[in-house]
Amino acid sequence: MSEQDKWCYEVPGKLEVPYRYFAGEFGSKFLVALRDQAKILGCKCPKCGKVFIPPRSNCEQCFVKITDWVEIGPKGKVVSFCVVRYKEPYLPVEPPFVMALIRLKGADSDLTHLLSEVDPAQVKIGMEVEPVFSDSRKASILDIKYFKPAV
Amino acid sequence: MSKNRQVAIVGIGQSKHRGHRPDINQAELVREAVEDALQDSGLSLKDIDCIVHGDMELFEGIHQPDMWHTLGDGGFLKSGFRITTGGTTGATIACASDNLVASGYYDVVMAIGFEKQEEGHTTTGITNMADPLWMREIQTGAITGSTGLEWVNEFGERAEWAAAKLRVMAADNARRNPKAHLRLNLTEQDVMNSRLLAYPLRLLHMCPESNGACAVIFATGEKAKKFPQKPVWVWDHITMHREETFYRGGPRKDPLTQEVAARRLFAKTGIKNPLKEIGVFEMYDPSSWWLLDWLGNFLLLDRKTVLEMVEKNEFAIEGKFPVNPSGGVVSTNPIGATALIRVAEAGLQVRGDAGEHQVPRNIEVAMASGFGGTFWTVLMLLKKSLDGMKPVKVATPAKAAKPKPKAKAKSKKAKVKRGKPKMKVKIKVRKSKPARIKVKKGKAKAGRRK
Amino acid sequence: MTEEKKQDLVEISELLSVPHKFATGPTMGRFLSEIRDHKRIVANKCPKCGRTQLPPRIVCAACHVQVDDWIELAPRGEITSYDVTYVPTLNPLTGKMREVPYTTASILLDGGDTTFMHFLDVTDPKKLKIGMRCEAVFAPDGERQGRVTDIVHFHVITE
Known part of the structure; x- marks a missing residue:
């Protein structure tokens, strides 16, 4: 230990701040449809015709306003996935669990969500899945509890 | 420079x-x-x-x-x-x-x-900028009246009126700016009666x-x-x-x-x-x-x-x-x-x-x-105008014409003039850009393989 | 208009709470340890410009040289600036609102020449003046942890 090192130690601390986020008029429509109707809405660019989820009020490629909504899914296909095996305080559920990129029917972008009711070893790209909605919905993306293999 | x-x-x-x-x-x-x-x-x-x-x-x-x-x-x-x-x-x-x-x-x-x-x-965000081992515990973001205190100590109530007057001026100006957030109708007295944040700093300051x-x-x-x-x-x-x-x-x-x-x-x-x-x-x-x-x-x-x-x-x-x-x-x-x-x-x-x-x-x-x-x-x-502004520095000579010591000596006198042809060269390079953008568009389409 | 008002606008609340460990390094570590172990406030002194830094820093920001010379300052000095704060704000180190009013001050310790900040025990602005003397009040023996709070506050000496 050097002369300098003997002075070094660590002080415990934290960073704690509450935040609130506004979905805005456009984003709220998507979340409210999830909550009230258990429907998944996508939005359609008037220029390139792409259907996006999660919704956005403008197409980042064409940079035009989006106003059209279309119902998409509820079924979709697994585009990619990973199995989460470590524990972190911020993870939504206990590991191991599957996070999947899901291309819902009628959408041109993928939704990241949980995939459950399936052995992680059995998950395959291209697998057909469907959403399981939560019983107590609060206008949050977790109003879709998770996706499961389609029956 | x-x-x-x-x-x-x-x-x-x-x-x-x-x-x-x-x-x-x-x-x-x-x-x-x-x-x-x-x-x-x-x-x-x-x-x-x-x-x-x-x-x-x-x-x-x-x-x-x-x-x-x-x-x-x-x-x-x-x-x-x-x-x-x-x-x-x-x-x-x-x-x-x-x-x-x-x-x-x-x-x-x-x-x-x-x-x-x-x-x-x-304020919490600002406080977090401070050294966590000392200042973070003590400082309160940007809420401080210490500058005002110096003024009050030096000029007394006259300083308080001046700060209030500046705030009223800001409010008068903001009312003429449709994009401004607070567009208040204020008097100096309103400012000096507003809630204290850190003496003599008040809410309206x-x-x-x-x-x-x-x-x-x-x-x-x-x-x-x-x-x-x-x-x-x-x-x-x-x-x-x-x-x-x-x-x-x-x-x-x-x-x-x-x-x-x-x-x-x-x-x-x-x-x-x-x-x-x-x-x-x-x-x-x-x-x-x-x-x-x-x-x-x-x-x-x-x-x-x-x-x-x-x-x-x-x-x-x-x-x-x-x-x-x-x-x-x-x-x-x-x-x-x-x-x-x-x-x-x-x-x-x-x-x-x-x-x-x-x-x-x-x-x-x-x-x-x-x-x-x-x-x-x-x-x-x-x-508003370029008058009185320093001329631009001549960029390092382009590859085409190899610079002679002569050219260097010239550059001092004719900075702006020499700068201009360089710009043109650059704009020419830019002209190839639209073509590149087209390529990008093609790529974007091709990118939607799935 | 009415239609717009009818629309639900979703607001989502989240608490960000991340545990941290802050390394003192040798310079801050020495400064905090001296307070913890000996109730001594030490500054370091720039070998070039001669100014003291408090809290000490490993280099002098003005001269860009490493600062290795240490001197002990008196635990008392002069108030050069202060703020009596009435607005409660959130302390990110605890996630709790601060109790108001409280007074923070810049203090020029005897023997030093840069000010440093801490709390004062007087929160009535009428009883405070720039130039007043104050003295460090340390946490009791055995309770000091090598943190800024090892000095509870500075006691304002009112004659």
């Missing part, structure tokens, strides 16, 4: 700054300013080479907001940087954009400053927490001359930082960055009498007390002179030396955008496009300041 190329502001945009915006998310707020700037400039996103995005860390608790905000800032498949330097952010992104264009790296750069302050806790965004487009001189909007030339800028363990209070031993920055910038640009040579000053005034205090530091005046000028209303829009015709930071404060709004408003004044809050005379030179962190200062000078 001099610039390789002249730089001009060719487009200015702002959202409407408000205290409560539940109707839009962050990316949508950014989009409001970007659309406004594009409209003002007459350009389209295709003309923008690079986006410089700035906000204050921890204010909204979003890590790397520039990624999400690509939706609203038009940065899709463009170069981009995120810069976050606290309160100075907006001014720093303006300087960075100036540098990026002047260097020759990009021809057109859009600087975007943003903050949706209602989504987080401003202090800047609000606003939601807003600002976008300013910077372009090379050559391009600016061809673009539809009147160019506002970026004369020069300076940024100055200091450590956080400086001497506070009493007879100041340590020089303030405001004063040092101003002296150096004036020396660089040859300004001898700022009050005469600068037409309008958009100053970052976190509180009316700091406005009162810093006016002297920036303009190299003693406190008594400043006090008398305030009393004679000389800083009003119609006054001798207009300060913050926009209403300033005490009226509008979306922090990451705040210092860029100073540049934007100074630019509007030079163009003569500030509408109801336009200073009613020709503005040849405008100054904008930024403030943040541990008393950091940024200053930018804008100019």
Whole structure:
């Protein structure tokens, strides 16, 4: 230990701040449809015709306003996935669990969500899945509890 | 040091700054300013080479907001940087954009400053900037009355009236600016009766927490001359930082960055009498007390002179030396955008496009300041014409003509002339760009393989 | 208009709470240890410009040289600036609102020449003046942890 090192130690601390986020008029429509109707809405660019989820009020490629909504899914296909095996305080559920990129029917972008009711070893790209909605919905993306293999 | 190329502001945009915006998310707020700037400039996103995005860390608790905000800032498949330097952010992104264009790296750069302050806790965010082992426990963000205290100790009630008068002036100006957040109808008595935050700093002296965004487009001189909007030339800028363990209070031993920055910038640009040579000053005034205090530091005046000028209303829009015709930071404060709004408003004044809050005379030179962190200062000078500006430095000779020692000697005399053909060469290179964009489009389509 | 008002605007609240460990490094570590172990306030002194730094920093920001010379300062000095704060704000180190009013001050300790900040025990602005003397009040023996709070506050000496 050097002369300098003997002075070094660590002080415990934290960073704690509450935040609130506004979905805005456009984003709220998507979340409210999830909550009230258990429907998944996508939005359609008037220029390139792409259907996006999660919704956005403008197409980042064409940079035009989006106003059209279309119902998409509820079924979709697994585009990619990973199995989460470590524990972190911020993870939504206990590991191991599957996070999947899901291309819902009628959408041109993928939704990241949980995939459950399936052995992680059995998950395959291209697998057909469907959403399981939560019983107590609060206008949050977790109003879709998770996706499961389609029956 | 001099610039390789002249730089001009060719487009200015702002959202409407408000205290409560539940109707839009962050990316949508950014989009409001970007659309406004594009409209003002007459350009389209295709003309923008690079986006410089700035906000204050921890204010909204979003890590790397520039990624999400690509939706609203038009940065899709463009170069981009995120810069976050606290309160100075907006001014720093303006300087960075100036540098990026002047260097020759990009021809057109859009600087975007943003903050949706209602989504987080401003003071907590600022407190987090402090050294966690000492200052974080003790300091309270930017809420401090210590500067006001010095003034009260020196001038008594007269100082309190002056600070209140400056706040009333800001409110009067803000009412003439439809984009301002607080557009209050105030009297000096209202200010002096408002709630104490930290004596003698009161609620109405202090800047609000606003939601807003600002976008300013910077372009090379050559391009600016061809673009539809009147160019506002970026004369020069300076940024100055200091450590956080400086001497506070009493007879100041340590020089303030405001004063040092101003002296150096004036020396660089040859300004001898700022009050005469600068037409309008958009100053970052976190509180009316700091406005009162810093006016002297920036303009190299003693406190008594400043006090008398305030009393004679000389800083009003119609006054001798207009300060913050926009209403300033005490009226509008979306922090990451705040210092860029100073540049934007100074630019509007030079163009003569500030509408109801336009200073009613020709503005040849405008100054904008930024403030943040541990008393950091940024200053930018804008100019209506190129007259009196230093000619651009001749860029390193192009590959074609091998430079002879002769050429070097010539360059000193004919700087501007020699600079011009270089620009043309660069523009030619640019001409290949549309073709490249077409390729990108093709790629995007091909990219949708799945 | 009415239609707009009818629309639900979703607001989502989140608490960011991240545990941290801050390394003192040798310079801050020495400064905090001296307070913890000996109730001594030590500054370091720039070998070039001669100014003291408090809290100490490993380099002098003005001269850009490493600062290795240490001197002990008196635990008392002069108030050069102060703030009586009435607005409660959130302390990110605890996640709790601060109790108001409280007074923070810049203090020039005897023998030093840069100010440093801490709390004062007087919160009535009428009883405070720039230039007043104050003295460090340390946490009791055995309770000091090598943190900024090892000095509870500075006691204002009113004659």
